[in-house]
Amino acid sequence: MENNINKAHMDKINMRKEITKYLKKWPWFILCIIICGAAGYTYLRYTTPQYLAKTQIILKDDSSKNSESVIFKDLGIMSTAGTKSIENDLGILRSRRLMNEVVRSLNLYIQYYIEGEFNDIELYENVPFSIHVMGFDENLLKQNGGGRFEVWRSSNKIYKIKNLQTGRIKEEEPGNTIDLGFAQIIIRPRENNRDYEGKTIVQFSEINKIAANYRNKINFTQADENSLLIGIELTDPVKEKARDILDQLIMEFNRSAIEDKNLIAGNTFDFINERLAIINEELDSVETGKKIFKQQNQLTDIHAESQMFIQNASDYNKKRQEIGTQLELSNAMLEYISSNSDGNLLPSNLGLSEGGVNDQIDEYNSLILDRNRLLAGSSEKNPMVIKLNSQIDQIKANVVQSLNRARSNLLISQEDIQRQASSIGSKIYSVPTKELQYRGIERQQSIKETLYLFLLQKREENSLAMAITEPKAKIVDRAYFSDYPISPNSRSVYMGTFILGLFIPFSLIYITGLLDNKIRKRVDIESMASNIPLVGEIPKMKQKLKLIKSNDRSVLAEAFRILTTNLQYLLITKKNKNSGITFLVTSTIKGEGKTFTSINLSITLANTSKKVLLIGGDLRNSKLQPFVINKSQKLGLCDYLADDTLTLDCLIQKSSLNAHLDILLSGNYPPNPYELLKTEKMGVLIEYMQKDYDYIVIDTAPSLLVADTFLLTKFADIVLYIVKAGFTDKELLEFPQRAKEQEKFSKIAFILNHVSKAHLGYGNNYGYGYGEAKERSWSKGYKSTVFDI
Incomplete structure (x- = not known):
């Protein structure tokens, strides 16, 4: 029971953490929603709206036993014209022949447009003139690649017809026959547009193509499998045209059924x-x-x-x-x-x-x-x-x-x-x-x-x-259309863009998290290396980091104070209470902040009036030279180990950072650093320094790259292993764990360096920077040294 409660509690915490991870990126969500919303508005603004026209008919069943059919059967004239099932009737309504007749009857192969700001706008009922086709040859139209003309009426009431493919212009008076090559037409002005002089684009198309287009757009619905009530729907940018097409389709269907019926009766009459x-x-x-x-x-x-x-x-x-x-x-x-x-x-x-x-x-x-x-x-x-x-x-x-x-x-x-x-x-x-x-x-x-x-x-x-001449299809509702477009649906578009605006940053954050192989927060370390404690988190500063000064109330100073406090708990089991405490600072690879951590840790310990010695244990890369008072003195640990004539008193220097802090430089670069650190003289040095200093901090080389560090771990009370947030790969945590299992590190603890404000502690939900002193331009005192980690 208790395990179930703990599991539910952990699931709740994990869920809260996941949600918080996305809430921290709320500006990206707002930005994406705004961009997607603008895209949706643009789409609605410049997309041609589609309108829906509907009609309903009842297909008469020839096999039905209604009173009318019984009377005709008694007379011996029971008609067998038409189809025997609802599927056959629907097949006729969908037929290419019937739609071709509709296109011819309504002259749908002639389309009229006016130029819009972005798209051409189709005209239907308010065309400024009428075109009467005297002859039309589809083959010639197909050979010409279509027919597109620009028609306008000049000030002298003469119609000008410009072929947009060839650029040729013809002029004809209203009522005269105009030869277009594939058709002969007559243009007459409409009564309500006699004075209209704007340009109209006239498009001639193949009848089969127009019919095929509308056949694909017409939708037939049936109330149920055995119902004779059929709904017919058509979407089109011109709602009046869609309505007329549906009415004409039913008219052509009834005419075809009557012709079939009269064909049988005519043959019988002749016989x-x-x-x-x-x-x-x-x-x-x-x-x-x-x-x-x-x-x-x-x-x-x-x-x-x-x-x-x-x-x-x-x-x-x-x-x-x-x-x-x-x-x-x-x-x-x-x-x-x-x-x-x-x-x-x-x-x-x-x-x-x-x-x-x-x-x-x-x-x-x-x-x-x-x-x-x-x-x-x-x-x-x-x-x-x-x-x-x-x-x-x-x-x-x-x-x-x-x-x-x-x-x-x-x-x-x-x-x-x-x-x-x-x-x-x-x-x-x-x-x-x-x-x-x-x-x-x-x-x-x-x-x-x-x-x-x-x-x-x-x-x-x-x-x-x-x-x-009884019609085959009885009209229940004549074709009608809605005044509001069904496409594009503004509500659906805005809802879709809103969801897309949420999905894009969500997916990017999620995918970035899946592909991210860097250590970024304490949870990453705790989940992957739970057997090694994490004793401190060093925050990431907005600018290059400053070294800690006395009476410093910055977040950086507080982080190192917390670090030193946590280290005290790990030192409770130290056997020799009278000797100084030795900290060995290392990392997996270079650039993770070993020297930065060593210096600030030493300053923090020295600020408590304790004697602290900072040793440059990385004999291959000396970085402590800028922090001693006598910068001309370059001798150090390497020289002491290699030359028996040198004494520690002449090598240890006062630091320029704190009066209680001394520094032993790494010295000149030796050809054999591993052999020098392996000598007994190194152990004697540490033992001697532990008697004179309260704390000894050894800044060492990266442990994955060279073996020097493992020679010094036996002198350390605690090995402080630096992990840099956003820099160290997660797979590199396997190295210190294996080292601990192989007892290369007797007592090891992690320090997470360069942690962002969002990831500091437990997501910075509990007072990040509490009591932090604000910097003022007139502040005096120690001028901090800038150090790049």
């Missing part, structure tokens, strides 16, 4: 007229024969004795008439099918008693219409066309087979009726032959009259079907 002409001739022939027969045989009425037999035979005659009519229709249909090409529609609803044949004919006609629509925008090699051709051939074969089967059944029925009629005929055998012949003539006349009247009725019904 009925042909049959009526043939039946009329046959009926005239029968009536003429009847008249001649009656004249030759002087017949006026049927004998009474034949009435009874004829009455019995009348039922059979009626059946023979019905069968004869059906045979005539079947033969006529078979003859029509055999004499017409595969691409023609078949007459429907002629009254065939075989119901399956009528359904097959309806299906055949529907497939013919679907194939013709596909062929309007593709070729015979289209897989859908090939598939439809296969289905058409199969259904046609089924129709022929069904008609032949129906005709065979009718012939069988006719033979059966003949056999039954023979039994009646035997009873009227005594009836005179002339009477029988007369009845035969009347039967022929009745069959022809029945068929003739039937075809007349069908022709009227078909004419009625042609007269009724």
Whole structure:
């Protein structure tokens, strides 16, 4: 339980630290938000707005059983025009052919612009003149690479047309035909813009390209999968144009559906007229024969004795008439099918008693219409066309087979009726032959009259079907548009730029943190080298750092006071309390502030009235020469170790920094510094100095570069290992840790140097620079020496 609480507490602290890391960079966030906001404003200012136009329609289902469709089915004129599913209707609405018709009807291939400050502004309803196209050749337009003209009206009311590609200018009066090469046009001024003399750019484009552009922009929505309610949307910079395109699209769709319906009715009308002409001739022939027969045989009425037999035979005659009519229709249909090409529609609803044949004919006609629509925008090699051709051939074969089967059944029925009629005929055998012949003539006349009247009725019904032009799509809402643009959306743009303004600095800070391999704050050391204590943090100054002076209340002085205090806690376990304390100052590489730390640490200790000796232990690079009083004296440690005649009393010098601070310079550069430091004389020197001084501070060489430092660690009570913030790589912390594990450093502590104000302590949240004395231009006293770390 306690572990969970500690973990939650640590997570909270880590989260707070992460947030604080970004909050410290708040000026960057504000700057990026301002820049991104300005970019968003510029985008909104100069981007062409897009407007949305909408409309709604209901596609009528041909298979629906509403009252209107039932009435037409009873009349035998149930139309099979149009598609059988909502997907097919949507396919027609999306078709290239239909959109091409819309472009032609609205002259959308002619666009009008006026020059704007940054972009051309398209005109639609407020064009200052009208252009009537008398002839238009797309091929020539394509060869010319398009047609772009500048049109304006001069002071004498003459129109000037400048070809922007060639620079040629034509002048014509309003109403005259103008030859543009690919088109002949007539320009007339509009009533409300007769005096307008500004320049207008007229752009002629290919119809297919304009149609393809709007096809891609139109969006169709369906309430649900089975709904016939279709929403159509179109976005365009000119909202009035988008509205007109949607209205024209629905108009063209309805016109196409009506044309398909009238095409079937027209073919049926032609077929009925042909049959009526043939039946009329046959009926005239029968009536003429009847008249001649009656004249030759002087017949006026049927004998009474034949009435009874004829009455019995009348039922059979009626059946023979019905069968004869059906045979005539079947033969006529078979003859029509055999004499017409595969691409023609078949007459429907002629009254065939075989119901399956009528359904097959309806299906055949529907497939013919679907194939013709596909062929309007593709070729015979289209897989859908090939598939439809296969289905058409199969259904046609089924129709022929069904008609032949129906005709065979009718012939069988006719033979059966003949056999039954023979039994009646035997009873009227005594009836005179002339009477029988007369009845035969009347039967022929009745069959022809029945068929003739039937075809007349069908022709009227078909004419009625042609007269009724019911639209395929019922308009629920006419096209309308919003007065506010949908794109660009200012709210979305500003929200996006705001998020982008936050994301850019956030990502840069985050990526910089991931790629940063430098030690920057105490947490970096504590997390990577927790087995070595951190006893002090030396702040980074705004300018070059000054050395500490007496009664100094600066942040730098306070940092070294805290350092010396922390060192006291590490020295509690020191065995010999009477000898001086030895600090060895080193680092991993050069430039991390060893000498700077050694001098200021020595000054801080000396300010407590303790005797302090600062030894230049780096025999390869002497840096303490500027801080002694006698700068001409250059002998030091190296000379003492190499020359037995020299004594320490003549080598140790008073410093110019503090009266309690003495300095032993490193001396002249030796050829063998490692061998000198390895001698026993070095141990004797340290032991002797520990009796005379309270503190001994040894400024040594970088421990990673040379082995000199490891020879001196055995004399040190504490090894102060300098790490420079923003300079030392994190991976270099492995070196002092390995050295401690190998017992090369008996007692080691880190000092973090050059720490920025933001990273000092725990993020400078607890009174950075508390009690710091402000520098004044008239301050007197010790003139601090500037030292570059």
